[in-house]
Amino acid sequence: MLDRKFFENLGEKGINFFTAVYEIFLLFIDSLKAIPKIWFYRRQLVEQMYNFSAKTLPIAAIISIFVGLGSTVQGTYQSSSLIPRYVVVNVIFKSTVIELSPVILALVLAGKLGASLAAEIGSMKISEQIEALETMSLDPVGFLIMPRVIAGLIMLPVITIFANFLAIFSSFFVSTVVSQWVTAHEFINGLKMDYKSFEIIFGCMVKPSVYGFFIALIGSYFGLKTKGGAKGVGESSTLAVVVSAIMIVIFDYYLGELLL
Amino acid sequence: MIEVRGLKKQFEGKEVLKGVDLEIYDNETLVILGPSGQGKTVMIKSMIRLMEPDGGEIYFDGEDIRKLNRRELEDFRKKIAYVFQNSALFDFLDVRENLALFLRMHKKLKEDEIEEKIVKALSFVGLNDDVLDKYPEELSGGMKKRVAIARAMIKEPKYIFYDEPTTGLDKKNAELVSNLIMVLKEKVSATSIIVTHDIELMEKVSDRVALLKDGKIIFIGKKEEISDETLEYLYSIGDTYEV
Ligand SMILES: Nc1ncnc2c1ncn2[C@@H]1O[C@H](COP(=O)(O)OP(=O)(O)OP(=O)(O)O)[C@@H](O)[C@H]1O
Ligand SMILES: [Mg+2]
Secondary structure: OHHHHHHHHHHHHHHHHHHHHHHHHHHHHHHHHHHHHOOOOHHHHHHHHHHHHOOOHHHHHHHHHHHHHHHHHHHHHHOOOOOOHHHHHHHHHHHHHHHHHHHHHHHHHHHHHHHHHHHHHHHHHHOOHHHHHHHOOOOHHHHHHHHHHHHHHHHHHHHHHHHHHHHHHHHHHHHHHHOOOOOHHHHHHHHHOOOOHHHHHHHHHHHHHHHHHHHHHHHHHHHHOOOOOHHHHHHHHHHHHHHHHHHHHHHHHHHHHHHO | OEEEEEEEEEEOOEEEEEEEEEEEOOOOEEEEEOOOOOOHHHHHHHHOOOOOOOEEEEEEOOEEHHHOOHHHHHHHHHHEEEEEOOEOOOOOOOHHHHHHHHHHHHOOOOHHHHHHHHHHHHHHOOOOHHHOOOOHHHOOHHHHHHHHHHHHHOOOOOEEEEEOOOOOOOHHHHHHHHHHHHHHHHHHOOEEEEEEOOHHHHHHHOOEEEEEEOOEEEEEEOHHHOOHHHHHHHHHHHHHHHO
């Protein structure tokens, strides 16, 4: 008896999961369809670009500075005298810029942007504001979702580039000035070693735009699906954060596998 | 003129509208009465496809609303306005931008023309300019409702829908709103459709009255034609709601 209930629940969860994926895909198609009207909704786009950047820069700065410091301390601690120091710098540099900083930043922003997006749209949903948009002959997807998705797509790379600069600088600072583990010259050599611009583009632009896209799309989706009162809004934002965080780590692996 | 025939809507097997028939004439004020939970909101939302009906026909000025695609629906909605039960002001915009939104997005007007229309609409509903920079959360329920009415009139719509415009307001505000509904109808010469269980509002503003019960319109006509029996029933639902 108990077993059966368990499997029924599991089955139901599975079906819910696939309908959600399908509906998120439909929302994506709807947002694509709204792109021709981007000039009509330009105000909303500019507002969202601002929301996605100015409001996240302080967090991004703190995170990236400490990611830079942390990975430098860890890297220098693990290094042995058999490996030239500029090689260690190179390892730290690449792992930070291509992997650590983009992913940690995206996960934190999934929490900040994803949750606030879902809550914002969810509370509009339950207070009839989405329907009010429709009575004003405005398309809720064009007005609310498409600008957010585009803002995520464009602004996450911008934030990540900014963050990576800070991360490298903090790493430079701790290893050359504070611990004087390497000289500035060695550090620069480490950065230059085996430099491939594609890797940098991959870490600073490709990955973040995919993450930004997911954060915005998934946050919007759960916002639009909100039911019930304030409790529903809370559930939506939790789901938005959890699901986009999972998507980020999954795609982190597959993008690396696919493109590198 | 609006014609509704056999309008049906169900939620997960629960039939809320079981075939609503309704004719609404130009420039009249039709008050649709019904107890709470009978599907009044569902009915008017289905009429303009804020909810998708499951069956029936809806004509606005002879145009079959159920056949419109998304773009045509957007165009159609330019001539209607809807005052929501809880006002539904956009909480990310201040009062000025709430009022300006439709004009900004759909009319090619200069900034000062927009401002002029906003101030005019606001003074019409009896509010001062100093609320313009306030956000909806800073307004009382009555003020929100008045801003919502101003937002509706600024569209100069042909049809205005009101969902329980007086519910949740105190006596003074309720009276104010029912006066506004009457004056507004003259001013923009619109057809008004009001759903409510407020009998006083009905007596004050209605040209005709319809009664929604068990998913159907069981009476439509002048308020003088309502039988004593029905009237008693109406008062009883009005009372139960107040408690
Ligand atoms: N989105 C929905 N999903 C499921 N059921 C719904 C939905 N909207 C409305 N209903 C159901 O339809 C019925 C009618 O609801 P409706 O809101 O139209 O009532 P109403 O007459 O407007 O009541 P009130 O006077 O309280 O506003 C209710 O039983 C409600 O549970
Ligand atoms: Mg209602």
